[in-house]
Amino acid sequence: MDEICNLNSTYLFDFEVHRSKRKSLMLFIKGGKVEVRAPRFASTKWINEFVYSQKEWILGEIARQRRHFRQRLVIADGREITFLGRPRTIVVLVGPQQEVRATRDFLFIYTRKNTPEKIEKLFYAWLKDKAREYMTVETFKVARQLGLRHKLKDVSYRKTKSKWGHCCQDGTIQFNFLAMMAPRAVINYLVVHECSHLKYMDHSSRFWAVVESLCPDYREHREWLADNGHRFWSQI
Ligand SMILES: [Zn+2]
Known part of the structure; x- marks a missing residue:
């Protein structure tokens, strides 16, 4: 099972790191939560640099997901x-x-x-x-x-x-x-x-x-x- 190894709030968002047998770093964003999938022995520096290099895409994606959530269909009185x-x-x-x-x-x-x-x-x-x-x-x-x-x-x-x-x-x-x-x-x-x-x-x-x-x-x-x-x- 994946383990949450790091929670970092250096940037405008927190992210969790899940380590596994994989070879490269990969980003996932769901429900406004950012997750980095990383090789088991990836250094914190490598991970942080990777996240930093992707910060614009991450912030854009979080904003997009929030907007979609706000605009979702709600069938109720007054909507x-x-x-x-x-x-x-x-x-x-x-x-x-x-x-x-x-x-x-x-x-x-x-x-x-x-x-x-x-x-x-x-x-x-x-x-x-x-x-x-x-x-x-x-x-x-x-x-x-x-x-x-x-x-x-x-x-x-x-x-x-x-x-x-x-x-x-x-x-x-x-x-x-x-x-x-x-x-x-x-x-x-x-x-x-x-x-x-x-x-x-x-x-x-x-x-x-x-x-x-x-x-x-x-x-x-x-x-x-x-x-x-x-x-x-x-x-x-
Ligand atoms: Zn078709």
Whole structure:
């Protein structure tokens, strides 16, 4: 088992050193905690110099992780979420009915039981319904536009941490329904992306050429997802 050998506060952060059989130094940052993995007999001087040389990257990474934590999704009364890219304030109303309704500025969650679990469940079920309504129709439309309708078998929805969408060999396209929080142009890009996999099951240049034929701004949408995707998750 690793042992905590050193706790150093010379810089603007503390770090722990875990020694093992490894040959080189390596940095890990999780939840704002900095850890150095080091060879068993690495000198303190070597470790300190290494950490010092990486201080800008470390401080940047800590700040990034803190920002992502602050911006994580919290489904609760008074919090803000986006739906189709537009920020809306959540209003939880306790009563006999169970329903979720989006207006221009608000997301009303009517619930019988005011618990975080129940509110989350209602929200996710509603979001999945919205994804079915919008993305399924779009997917069939885009597959038709690309002349690939015969290859599209089905469209289904899941909430996965790692992917926005997936195109299976049998022609089933799966989407992460959390995508419904993104702007419409970004959702449309995801649809075009997965439909293009009905033609090419890779990310080759000919695949991107198909994407670009229907979505010339795809680079911008990819970048948007990389910059904002963390806002759609309740756990970082
Ligand atoms: Zn892909």
